[in-house]
Amino acid sequence: MRSDHRGFGDAEKPGCTGVNCIVGIDDVLRRLPKVDQLLAQRDVSDLINQFGRGPVLDWAREAIQRCRRQIQGGELPDEVDGPRLLERVVASLRQLADGEHVQRLQTVINATGVILHTNLGRAPLAAAAVERLTQTSGYTNLEVDLSTGRRGRRGARVRRLLARLTGAEDALVVNNCASATLLTLQAVAAGREVILARGQLVEIGGRFRLPDVFRASGAMLCEVGTTNRTYLEDYRQAMGEQTAAILRVHRSNFSLTGFVSEPTLQELSRELPRPAGVALIDDLGSGLVHSLESLGIDEPVVQDSVRQGADLVLFSGDKLFGGPQAGIVVGRRAWIDRLASHPLMRAVRCDKLTLAALEATTELHVRGDLTAIPVYRMLMQTESQLEDRARRLTAAITRLADGQGGPVPPMQIAVSQSQIGGGSAPGHVLPSRAVTIAAAHLDALATALRLGQPAVLARCHGDRLWLDMRTVDDAEVETLAQRVVSAGAGRHLQGDRGDG
């Protein structure tokens, strides 16, 4: 059949000479299982129940194809028989199914020490928010006022709570802060100019770059000042007939230091003459609603922006607010009404589940019950609490490894630095504690931790794996210990090449 195959026809291979070999390949290929035969296997029909027939059929073809390539590549001995080939193909199919299974959205243990890890879904929800999600999964009063029976405003209560919390006249909730920025620019300034300092012309991440957002919104960007210094006078000179708004964007993922200067929001609001129709917009990103100054974290607070005269303040629901992904806009009623009635609003509105989780989180903020919000709980932990958690983790790992008669991995408790992340307080590190584990095969250990249940994400640094305690909940310690032991941490020992 094929004479152009590589490897198998290699005459130098023992027991494999030219013509015989090609005949051998065809013989072996004929022994490959057919798709129907594969689907009739017990293991495979279990997979059909789990994933559905379509995907399993695709994997079956792929698995047969893989095995065919192995035969043609000379990777299998001539004498391999039908049953062994079937076994091989089923194993390969199972591997494809496992690969699919690990892709599903699932809970992970975050041992990276980055509190708002964008890749891990940013803020974990408060228990009260999770409960509210469950309660609102069926029919809800999303757009019905139960007291009158008439049509109600979507998210009416959470909007009221957000306005109360931030001291603003009104509030609006959309999908995320990026859509809040887009909606605001389009509703306030399409076809007109928005003044922005050059030092604030930022990329937020994930290709969200302000010049592109302007283009998409139809608003025209009017840059003023220089990268490092912009004066009130620059804004004054740029103001004209075409001006629709002044935008301030928080530098949430980098800092400018040295010879820098910019007018404050208060100066922009009070000292820059601005016609009534020109909006002052403050894009804060993180949206802190309780000062973290006592922790040495210097992030702007939403209430300050409102008080200092911003017409619209934009922030995320899932950064330091500690709720679900959402974009929150608070500010003057007339401007909020303008956003709410813009056609784009329909495209960026959120569903009942987001509103439910956000409402429950906002209630906690209004009550001042900060320890009920995981992000705040993690931020406020003391070093001695983190040290204590690290000790409990090492003790649990030792107990479990001993109990299984296996080696106890070489562990140390080390001082580490955790981060807020998620575009908040760039460069700010929080002193933390980590359990570090020495491993010769660090990648293998990290992979095993990622692929188990629940998945564990940690940092690799030097020749050690770092499990940072700031982002691990007390309730997760025992599970994390089990995962470390079952991932074979003791077997990835220094010097142990895993062949013992």
Ligand SMILES: *Cc1c(COP(=O)(O)O)cnc(C)c1O
């Ligand atoms: C993070 C951030 C955004 C985008 O927020 P998302 O909720 O992620 O869409 C916008 N502006 C600033 C200043 C930010 O830091």
